Amino acid sequence: MNPKRTIGDVILEVEDIALSFGGVRALSHVSFGVREHEICSIIGPNGAGKSSMLNVINGVYHPQHGHLVYRGKRIRRMHAHKSARYGIARTFQNIALFKGMSALDNILTGRNLMIKSTFIEQAFYWGRARSEEIAHRRRVEEIVDFLEIESVRKVPVGRLPYGLQKRVELGRALAAEPQVLLLDEPMAGMNVEEKEDMCRFILDVNDEFGTTMVLIEHDMGVVMDLSDHVVVLDYGRKIADGTPEEIRDNQQVIDAYLGVAA
Amino acid sequence: MTAVDIAEDRVQVRQSDSHDRVHGSPVDELDTFPKLLLNHALQRGDKPAIREKDFGIWQFWTWRQMADEIRAFACGLADLGFQQGDKLAIIGDNRPQMYWAVAATQCLGGVPLPLYQDAVAEEMAYVLNDADVRFVVVEDQEQVDKVLEIKDRCPLVEVVIYDDPRGLRHYYQPFLFSLTKVQEAGRGYDHTHAGFFEERVATGKGEDVGVMLYTSGTTGKPKGVMLTYDNFIITGRNGILREGLQEDEEVLAYLPMAWVGDHLFSYAQSYVAGFCVSCPESAETVMHDMREIGPTYFFAPPRIFENLLTQVMIRMEDAGYLKRKLFHFFMNHARRVGTAILDGVAVPVQDRLLYALGRVLIYGPLKNVLGFTRIRLAYTAGEAIGPDIFDFFRSLGINIKQLYGSTEASVFVCVQPNGQVKPDTVGTPAMGVEVRVTEDGEVLFRGPGVFHSYYKNPKSTEETKDAEGWVHTGDAGFFDEDGHLKIIDRAKDVGKLLDGTLFAPKYIENKLKFFPHIKEAVAFGDGREYATAFINIDLEAVGNWAERRNLAYSGYTDLAGQEAVYDLIQDCVEKVNADLAKDAQLGGSQIKRFLILHKELDADDGELTRTRKVRRRFIAERYADLIEALFSNQSSHAVEAQVKFEDGRTGTIRANLNIRNSERFGIAEMRKAS
Known part of the structure; x- marks a missing residue:
């Protein structure tokens, strides 16, 4: 039973983006739109430019051509810190957590932007620092509860199995209370059970918090099940864009994945 | 007068006419759990009654708050049409709300029926139908999905109530209600129906059926055991008296609610003595939560x-x-x-x-x-x-004691007395309980905890409970010289080797399982020339052992087949044989041949019960060829087995199993040596 979610208007538009590294063209003139509350998957063979696309959206890479439109605002040059303030959070393909810190502390770092108290207040645990800490901790505990990682709360992240690290990373992204969440291969390297869990968390996040999601994923079963909207890239070009059903029947997509008969 | 004083008063009465109580003439007026609850709310309204770790913090409800919640819950159920005598199934982890469901049902004169939360859909459907369940209370989406899956096969189920709304926002089934909504409606109902709740609670009597617990079913289909308030209140109180438990005990409720022990320790005794029960944050955090709570009474x-x-x-x-x-x-x-x-x-x-x-x-x-x-008293039971x-x-100074009990006894049959604990007995009869051993070795008991009957199964009730109230346990055992009961096996499993030697498979299996390297064992030998055994190694312990010896292995099957592991297990088997040789009666049933199974016995494959007891007959059928190989001269046997993975797929494991001979010891010889 697929829940009936209310998908809104387009909130994030990628317009005519071109990105190259020296002579390598990572993205050439890609445009697509992401609607509010939807789950949008970007798929494509290796080297198609999927991660580059996410990096452009949250301002890690700066495209040579094109721009982003976020909530009606045209952004020529996105920066990582700007995207965070806009409410765009992300997770990484190769987990980027603080290995020596506990799961709890890692998730707390996601609250960084929302901390108002000064360094001095924090050092003495005084004034705003106190009430803030309690409020943030509460929010983090809600995420811990949501992602069912109570048992590893205090465990240094480096000691956790891979699937749980991915979950903690998702938790950190959620801690920022994002409006748009970019997930770079959230299920890579997981076994079937872990994948199922992760799918459920993604759906639940989307459902409970109404978060718009853009994700990169290789597992077609997962993509077709989860997504409202699929964008297919191949050699840096967009070759298809539509609902999972449309993509499944698209000849160009099939050719890109299976090769074309000579 | 505190509740503890009251409890002591009552027990004086009980001791003077304990047999009357058994046959149902309760003297005091607090004879049901709802009545005890309301009494606690008055007597100790501000003391914590139940605790739960949520969002990383221990949160608690006082007796008064808990009574309010339960009252709202009960009235909400009444609002949904819950009638006296209706059954309400409870499926979930140990959560305050799940325990409230038990009490709320009892307030209305209904019968709560906690189920094992990890039961597969078929088992659940069977029980829901067998018990004529109309109402189901579940914990979360996982359980809602399971109930929805079997809903078509359970036409009687009318209402499903869930506690955790997570993921259920888009479920529109008209029979699905959130607990919060039910309680909200209940508060309204309570308001418009003044006196309803009090009247219903007052109607309950000690001899009424208070709870139904399904036996795990080592044999055949599970049976619903109906137990009365008297069963649990008197048994609970006797336990409290015998062990000197106080109202400030700390208990962690982490074992399945469907298990009779949890119902007694985490529910009945808490209501009787007035101590607080803590629910862990999740099944994975139990050990951590236990450290934080520091229970004083543990099982x-x-x-x-x-x-x-x-x-x-x-x-x-x-x-x-x-x-x-x-x-x-x-x-x-x-x-x-x-x-x-x-x-x-x-x-x-x-x-x-x-x-x-x-x-x-x-x-x-x-x-x-x-x-x-802080442990003052710990019990262990279920297995040796x-x-x-x-x-x-x-x-280490932890007073852990074994008890022998059953669902039909509301737990206690025998308990080891303080200061006289012997590892291989289960102690002396519990307070108010009489125990007898028949000529053919079966253990019988009679006492205040003896169950009312099996639900809709008078035939089984008659077979188990005779006219004088003696319950046949089906266990074989005997009293030792100090009057302690020693259980050797299920009476029907005790067999004889061809030469007439007594063969008690469980007794042998337990001795094998006492070795940390052996997780499960199944012994065969009834009507055969000698005894043999299947062994399951403990992957964690043997895996660790292998790592320390730089033995590479890829998984269970690989590890189980290694020569070094066979040597290790052979050593264990021979130690068991030496031990058995000391016993005149059982010495002849030493293990001659054994093999290490290629897969772990699993409840999902039907080889174990949910409480991890071996399903002997099922295994004997399934592995008939392996058993034959054990009783032949083969030194190895090729097998292929179907396994069910956790995601529901099935697969096949192929392996070539070795069979080893183990040394046996002369019975007389050993006696001389020792």
């Missing part, structure tokens, strides 16, 4: 103690040289004098002093790590516990 099946000991030992191997030496030195000392000190036996002063030093350096910190610092494990914990 666990032997495998939990076993796991704890295994973990301690594995972690000690990784500890530094000095710590390891200290640990072993003081543990050896504890093994020598610890249990004696606990039992109050005279011990030389220097040993006492050394033990006191050990307490500061080793025992105290170790108990703290395990969360056992290994003497090594048992002594380990007792030598």
Whole structure:
């Protein structure tokens, strides 16, 4: 039973983006739109430019051509810190957590932007620092509860199995209370059970918090099940864009994945 | 007058006419759990009644708050059409809301029916139908999905109530309600129906059926055991008196609610004595939560103690040289004098002093790590516990005792008395309980906890409970010279070898399982020339052992087939044989041949019950060819087995199993030697 979610208007538009590294063209003139509350998957063979696309959206890479439109605002040059303030959070393909810190502390770092108290207040645990800490901790505990990682709360992240690290990373992204969440291969390297869990968390996040999601994923079963909207890239070009059903029947997509008969 | 005083008063009455009570003439007016609840709300309204760790913080409800919640819940159920005598199934982890469901049902004169939350859909459907369940209370989406899956097959189920709304926002089934909504409606109903709740609670009587618990079904389909308020209140109170439990006990409720023990320890006794019960944050955090709560009264099946000991030992191997030496030195000392000190036996002063030093350096910190610092009393039951494990914990000064009980007895049949704990017996009859052994060795009991009847099954009721109230346990056992009961096996499983030697498979299996390297064992030999066994190795323990020896392995099947592992297990088997040889009656049933199974016995494959008891007949059928191989001269046998993976797929495991012969010992010889 697929829940009936209310998908809104387009909130994030990628317009005519071109990105190259020296002579390598990572993205050439890609445009697509992401609607509010939807789950949008970007798929494509290796080297198609999927991660580059996410990096452009949250301002890690700066495209040579094109721009982003976020909530009606045209952004020529996105920066990582700007995207965070806009409410765009992300997770990484190769987990980027603080290995020596506990799961709890890692998730707390996601609250960084929302901390108002000064360094001095924090050092003495005084004034705003106190009430803030309690409020943030509460929010983090809600995420811990949501992602069912109570048992590893205090465990240094480096000691956790891979699937749980991915979950903690998702938790950190959620801690920022994002409006748009970019997930770079959230299920890579997981076994079937872990994948199922992760799918459920993604759906639940989307459902409970109404978060718009853009994700990169290789597992077609997962993509077709989860997504409202699929964008297919191949050699840096967009070759298809539509609902999972449309993509499944698209000849160009099939050719890109299976090769074309000579 | 505090509730404890009241309890003592009542028990004076009970002792003078305990038999009248058995046959149902309750004297005091607090004869049901709802009445006890309302009384606690008055007597100790501001004391914590139940605790739960949520969002990383222990949150609690006082007796008054809990009574309010339960009242709203009950009225909400009434609003949904719940009638007196209706059954309400409860499926979920140990959560305050799930325990409230039990009490709310009882307030309305209904019968709560806790189920095992990990039961597969078929088992659940069978029980829901068998018990004519109309209402189901579940914990979360997972259980809602399971109930929806079987809803078509359970036409009687009318209402499903869930506690955790997560993920259920888009479920629009008209029979699905959130607990919050039900309670909200209940508060309204309570308002418009003044006096309804009080009247319903007052209607309940001690001899009414208070709860229905399904037996796990080692044999055939599970049966619904109906137990009355009297059963649990009197049994609970007797237990409290015998052990001197107080109203300030701390208990962690972490075992399945469908298990009779949890119902007695975490529900009945809490209501009787007025102590607070804590619910862990999740199944994975139990050990951590236990450390935080520091229970004073604890119960666990032997495998939990076993796991704890295994973990301690594995972690000690990784500890530094000095710590390891200290640990072993003081543990050896504890093994020598610890249990004696606990039992109050005279011990030389220097040993006492050394033990006191050990307490500061080793025992105290170790108990703290395990969360056992404050334990006054711990019970273990369900299976026999290994003497090594048992002594380990007792030598640390933890008063763990074995009890022998059953669902049909509301737990207690026999308990080991303080100071007279013998590892291989289950102690003396519990307060108010009479125990008898028939000529053919079956154990019978009679007492205040004896169940009302099996639901809709008068035939089984008659077979189990005779006219005089004696319950046939189906267990074979005998009383030793001190009047302690010793259980050897299920009466029907006790067989004979061809030469007439007594063959008690469970007795042998338990001895095998006491070795940390052996997880499960199944012995065969009835009507055969000699005894043989299947072995399941313990992947964690043997895996660790293999790692330390640089033995590479890819998984269970690979590890189980290795020669070195066979050597290790053979050593265990031969030790068991030596042990068996000491027993005149059972000495002839030493294991001649054994094999290590290529897969772990699993409840999902129907080989074990949900409480992890071996389903002997099923295994005998399924592995008939392997058993034949054991009784032939083959030294190996090829197998192929279907397995069900956790995601529901099935697959096949192929392996070539070795069969080993093990040395057996002469019975007389051993006796001379010892």
